[in-house]
Amino acid sequence: MTRLRYCLSVLLLGLGTLFPGGRAAGQGDTTALAAPDTSATVFPDLAVLDSIVQNWYVSHYLKINEDCLSGAEIPDFPDSVYRKRMESLPTVIKMPYNAEVRSAIDLYTVKMRRGTSYILGLFPLYEGIFVESLMKYGLPVELKYLPVIESALKPKAYSRAGAAGMWQFIYSTGSKYGLAVNSLIDDRYDVRMASDAAARHFKDLYDIFHDWDLAISAYNCGAGNVNKAIMRSGSTDFWKMYPYLPAETRGYLPAFIAINYVMTYYREHNICPASASISPATDTLHIRRNLHFGQLSELCGIPMEELQAYNPQYINDIIPGAYRECVLTLPTHEILATIMGGDSVYTHNIEKYFPQSRARVIDDEMTNRRTYVTHKIKSGETLSGIAARYHTTVKNIKSWNNMTSDKIRAGKTLKIYNR
Known part of the structure; x- marks a missing residue:
């Protein structure tokens, strides 16, 4: 079965441009990776996590418990504890523990503790939207944590590569999934629309690779780069093809695994969620x-x-x-x-x-697009009486019906637009 999937992946190499990654696939698909890349793994830009206080909702409604954050001990656990906890996560997607995952966990639980506290307080505001979209297309619910990696839940996040919104869609991928971008509207910033588009994109990627590790990697760097790594490594196992992936993608899956761990076991690391003074419906x-x-x-x-x-x-x-x-x-x-x-x-x-x-x-x-009701004129009715009934003016009714006179005749109909 593994060999069959490998052959299919090689045959699908040309589909990389049809299914670009959500973030910067167009740029990433041209990366030459003829040999294993020995450069350092690049984790997603967690600096954005430190800037989460710029989020309007965070600055207005969330508050860090400074006593909890500054006074709490930062625990250090043996690998056996991490492995046991990983095995207990209620997920469909595999959550292995290794050195790369441990490095990502340390970023969230040690170096970026304050940002993680804000994320924990902010996430419930969007969780329902993410879960609803994922369940609509039968996808693993644990994918709901990807926007934490992509954007630190910043609705107006924008990358150097032109990826926008919480799910970091580049223009071409967003357009493929129906996200409009023009001078007045950018649907990539609409959390509901972008979440639905991201779910459909993940479904398409999984239909190509039939493996969530590869689908998640392709969301980051594009299906083309994942297929190149498969071809050069001779394997469809993420950890065997790991050296052949772009540096950022090598850190992407470990960060995803780490954030699933952290969002479940933050208490064990003495991290307190930021508290919401008000949580407006x-x-x-x-x-x-x-x-x-x-x-x-x-x-x-x-x-x-x-x-x-x-x-x-x-x-x-x-x-x-x-x-x-x-x-x-x-x-x-x-x-x-x-x-x-x-x-x-x-x-x-x-x-x-x-x-x-x-x-x-x-x-x-506006007049062309508004809905209207049709009023059939009854004997004895006047234009002013009809206008009063519909809370509008005689002038409006005459304009909507191309009338030059106030005279009306029983049996005729008038368009009355909803204002």
């Missing part, structure tokens, strides 16, 4: 008209930085509802204020936020 509104964060902020009293933090996918602070139906995420207690603002939210300072001809174009697009 969120809700969503579906937006079908263009809306600027400034309009929401001014009319509903919602801070701009809060709007940006909960909705990082919208570029230039514009929700392009006229382009497509968009989702606005807010703490539940602020949703009501937005709803109560009604149509006034969209028209508030529209000249300031959507000036000149742009405002007219947007209004045309």
Whole structure:
């Protein structure tokens, strides 16, 4: 079976460009690895873990227990303890213990303890989204920890290679999985959409390799590089092909194994999760008209930085509802204020936020895309009476129905748009 999978992997070498890694596969697939690479293993950029305090949610809602963090002893366990704990992890993906995994564990439990504490406090905010997407496609739930390695759970993470969001999609891979990127929206920053895309990407990678070690490696460096390593090592065993992989990928799987360990056994290492002073429940509104964060902020009293933090996918602070139906995420207690603002939210300072001809174009697009009801005129009804019934104006009804007169006739129908 191993030989068969090896042969299939070699045959699939050309598929590397069809299934690039989520992060920097396009760049990685051109790496020449003719001989084993003896350079030092590069673990994922854990420096980003130290900068996690820049996360808006962390700075506003999470607090480190300094007494716990600074006063706690940093324990040192023998290898036998680590092995036993690894064997007890409830995972489908293999979780071996070796020197590389131990090095990664030490990074999280010794050198980066403060960052790990924040991660433990922040992770519950996103865990449900990750798990829902993975279970939807029948994938191992332990993959939920990969965004910790990829981005330290920073929604606006952006790498030198152009990978964006928590799951670090490059443009080409994101586009393949339906993540739009334009001047107003970047779906790679949308946690729900990116999580769904990442799950589908992992499913495709597993369908190629039928091995989770290889699929995870391919997510990092691309299927092409994994196939090259298979061909040059003559094996589909990750640890046998290890020297033939790019340096960063050699550290990627050990880091994944390590974070699964740390998120389960952090108490044994005397690491305290950052505590949440408030953990706001969120809700969503579906937006079908263009809306600027400034309009929401001014009319509903919602801070701009809060709007940006909960909705990082919208570029230039514009929700392009006229382009497509968009989702606005807010703490539940602020949703009501937005709803109560009604149509006034969209028209508030529209000249300031959507000036000149742009405002007219947007209004045309909004009218074309809004839903409407059809009203059949009854005998004795007047245009003003119908307008009052639907909480609109005679002027609007005439505009929507291309009318030049206020006269109406029983039996005819009128379009009444939802504002």
